[in-house]
Amino acid sequence: GVWTNWAKGSSEGRTLTLTTQNGTILVAALALFVSIAASQSWGMLSFFVHQLRTTRKPQYGMHFQQQTTLRNHGSPLATIWQLVKISWAWRSQSVGSFKKSIGLVVLGLVYLMMFGAASIFSSRVATTSDEILVRSPNCGIWSVSLHIPNADLSKSYVRDCLSGYQSSPECNIFKQRAIPYLSRNNATCPFSPEMCLGAPNTALRLDSTLLDSNHDFGINSLPKDRVSYRKVATCSPVTTDGFIESGAGDFKGRGYNYTAAYYGTNNMMNSSRDMYGGLDNATYVHTDYKELQLGYDIQSGAPLYSVFVAPSDDLWLPSHKVLQVSVNDPGFAPRNVTVYTPDKPVNVLGCTEQHQFCNPNRPMDSESRCTPLMDWGTLGLLFDNYTSDILDTTHQVEALTIIMYAALAAELRNTIPYFHAPLLANDYTSGFMSSPIPSNQWELEADNWFSTGMNVIQRYVAETATGAPGKYAKYTTDAAANDTELQWFCANYIMRDSAYQSFSILALSLIAGFGGLAILASFWLETTIGWIQTKLSRGSFHKMCWKLDSALQLQRMAYEEAGMGNWVRCADDIPLTEKGDEISLPAEWDEWHPTVAGRPVPHTPMFEDGHAIMMQKQGTMVTMASETTLAPTVERRPTLLTLSSDAEIRREGEDADVISPVSPPMSPTVPAASPSPLSKEVVVVDVQEQKDGSL
Numbered sequence: 001g002v003w004t005n006w007a008k009g010s011s012e013g014r015t016l017t018l019t020t021q022n023g024t025i026l027v028a029a030l031a032l033f034v035s036i037a038a039s040q041s042w043g044m045l046s047f048f049v050h051q052l053r054t055t056r057k058p059q060y061g062m063h064f065q066q067q068t069t070l071r072n073h074g075s076p077l078a079t080i081w082q083l084v085k086i087s088w089a090w091r092s093q094s095v096g097s098f099k100k101s102i103g104l105v106v107l108g109l110v111y112l113m114m115f116g117a118a119s120i121f122s123s124r125v126a127t128t129s130d131e132i133l134v135r136s137p138n139c140g141i142w143s144v145s146l147h148i149p150n151a152d153l154s155k156s157y158v159r160d161c162l163s164g165y166q167s168s169p170e171c172n173i174f175k176q177r178a179i180p181y182l183s184r185n186n187a188t189c190p191f192s193p194e195m196c197l198g199a200p201n202t203a204l205r206l207d208s209t210l211l212d213s214n215h216d217f218g219i220n221s222l223p224k225d226r227v228s229y230r231k232v233a234t235c236s237p238v239t240t241d242g243f244i245e246s247g248a249g250d251f252k253g254r255g256y257n258y259t260a261a262y263y264g265t266n267n268m269m270n271s272s273r274d275m276y277g278g279l280d281n282a283t284y285v286h287t288d289y290k291e292l293q294l295g296y297d298i299q300s301g302a303p304l305y306s307v308f309v310a311p312s313d314d315l316w317l318p319s320h321k322v323l324q325v326s327v328n329d330p331g332f333a334p335r336n337v338t339v340y341t342p343d344k345p346v347n348v349l350g351c352t353e354q355h356q357f358c359n360p361n362r363p364m365d366s367e368s369r370c371t372p373l374m375d376w377g378t379l380g381l382l383f384d385n386y387t388s389d390i391l392d393t394t395h396q397v398e399a400l401t402i403i404m405y406a407a408l409a410a411e412l413r414n415t416i417p418y419f420h421a422p423l424l425a426n427d428y429t430s431g432f433m434s435s436p437i438p439s440n441q442w443e444l445e446a447d448n449w450f451s452t453g454m455n456v457i458q459r460y461v462a463e464t465a466t467g468a469p470g471k472y473a474k475y476t477t478d479a480a481a482n483d484t485e486l487q488w489f490c491a492n493y494i495m496r497d498s499a500y501q502s503f504s505i506l507a508l509s510l511i512a513g514f515g516g517l518a519i520l521a522s523f524w525l526e527t528t529i530g531w532i533q534t535k536l537s538r539g540s541f542h543k544m545c546w547k548l549d550s551a552l553q554l555q556r557m558a559y560e561e562a563g564m565g566n567w568v569r570c571a572d573d574i575p576l577t578e579k580g581d582e583i584s585l586p587a588e589w590d591e592w593h594p595t596v597a598g599r600p601v602p603h604t605p606m607f608e609d610g611h612a613i614m615m616q617k618q619g620t621m622v623t624m625a626s627e628t629t630l631a632p633t634v635e636r637r638p639t640l641l642t643l644s645s646d647a648e649i650r651r652e653g654e655d656a657d658v659i660s661p662v663s664p665p666m667s668p669t670v671p672a673a674s675p676s677p678l679s680k681e682v683v684v685v686d687v688q689e690q691k692d693g694s695l
Helices: 020-053 061-071 076-089 097-126 144-162 376-381 383-390 394-409 412-418 424-428 441-466 470-475 484-490 505-536 540-548 551-561
Strands: 002-004 014-019 127-129 131-134 182-187 203-207 228-238 244-251 254-261 284-287 319-327 335-342 348-358 493-496 500-504 615-617 641-643 649-651
Touching (some): 014 020, 014 131, 020 097, 020 500, 061 076, 061 097, 076 097, 097 505, 131 500, 144 412, 228 394, 228 441, 348 376, 348 394, 394 441, 412 441, 424 441, 441 484, 441 493, 500 505
Antiparallel strands (some): 002 014, 131 493, 182 203, 203 228, 319 335, 641 649
16 A cells, blocks of 8 residues: 655655565566666657768768668667677778767667666665555553563574574564664773772673664654654673672471572562572572572573583683583593583672653753653653653654553563573583683673663564564454554554565656656657757758658658659658559569669660760760659769770769768759760760660
């Protein structure tokens, strides 16, 4: 269907979306249409070049062949090839054939390349992308807790689409493949300076900068209805000295050992409960109560049960304690292997997350343009106040509400605990052994979490538009029925789908308009220029030459000269023979000088040495052209022969074999033959025509 992509404006953004099959047909039709327009445009260009080259001055025969080629143009390539062949054929005639052809050939090649490229790229100009406007009856906001599976989906998306081969169809569903963000590892410690490990100012800061609700998240809206969102995370390994406590406890009669970290109250876990250790104010508690011990604890991501084959200098995963391990592999002799265990039972990586939203329509220096950077909890409490102070339209409020729900789902506390494999370091492990890891592994982990979180936001916004998947769809069916703002969002979300193609209506209109204009102009160009020439009484010679150089007029003149057919309407574009008049082509021809013949050709008396004798017929040279009629034709001038005493005969002007074009006759005339001065002695034979046509 037709819709408007507001990111490109009301005119340029008008878009036609078709299925891939129909889109392929449209692309092929566009290429064909441009080819037709190019062919017709070449005809107009040939007309203007022909008219510019038309002259009354005598020219070599090559000039007239070029004019005929331009007049009877085919495709640009066919015309170029014919011009090249003409140049090659005349190469030995000392007429400068290459110099006289190069301009026309270059012009044709340039034109061919330009319109060849236009034909190829016309579809690309018209094809915007595979962006589509999503419409779903299940569109609606659903519980953040139901988005838990999205965390692992987004982690796989980052791995496969942003760092992998990018070949999965899943990689091309969001309007923006990847949300851009800035990363720098020279930030100040997000906590008290003494808390961060490593040198000063070595914390990692990840900043999405301001993201546009339309361009980055696919909410298709007018500029006045857009909002900007920003997320900043700052991470650093932190010291455990004085913050870690180890001990033993009992739960339901079963004893266990625990390690507790005290960095502040954990709002997500009440550590005072027995199942969490019964420890007041603990931020995190790890126990060995579970029978199954994993290589990486799913809550913290810390490598508690792995050993490294080489020392690890990573600040978050330091491992330098030497341990000798006996290895008994089947088929190999038992041996001892040196491995390295973590320096401490618990290592902590601390991160802060902050959010900000802005109204991009407010002045840059306006205090009411943006909120401060703050944690989601504080921002959530003040959300209504900020939206009333900063946002201008209800559409802005709706867009921001959906984005902020997505931001909540993307926080580390809502994603890391639900990752199937939360650490990239898992890729280095095999069993309980881990190969060496980079010294900045903690930076790679934090960067991956942030990138995954940004995709969680994209996915949440997208699934709000498409509706909950599978068994959860019932929770959002008709959710927008009584919510006009949600209806607006549900009707204005952009995704990408390779099963569809979108075309710019503006580009299609321009191609159709200019191409159609070129085709129509080609049909009326000659008539219009001819009418102007008649009105201005100028260019009648050029008009006549264009007409006579047409293939049908050349055929008519050749057949007339050969006495084949009685021709009428000779001044029209398409001459005709008289009604019922039939033409018979010759059954035999001269292989060296083929021609058409419709009547006997009078025999020319010859000298014994084979030279022709100059003849006169009632005072008129035999070699003279037929009488000129009111029909346009070319006048064949007398061929004058000079006879010297040694019986050598040559044509007048043989050393400069040129052809003089003639002006169009105003009335039927027979051009008079001017007798040539004879060098010495001339033999003149009086020729009488018999009734049977013989001489």
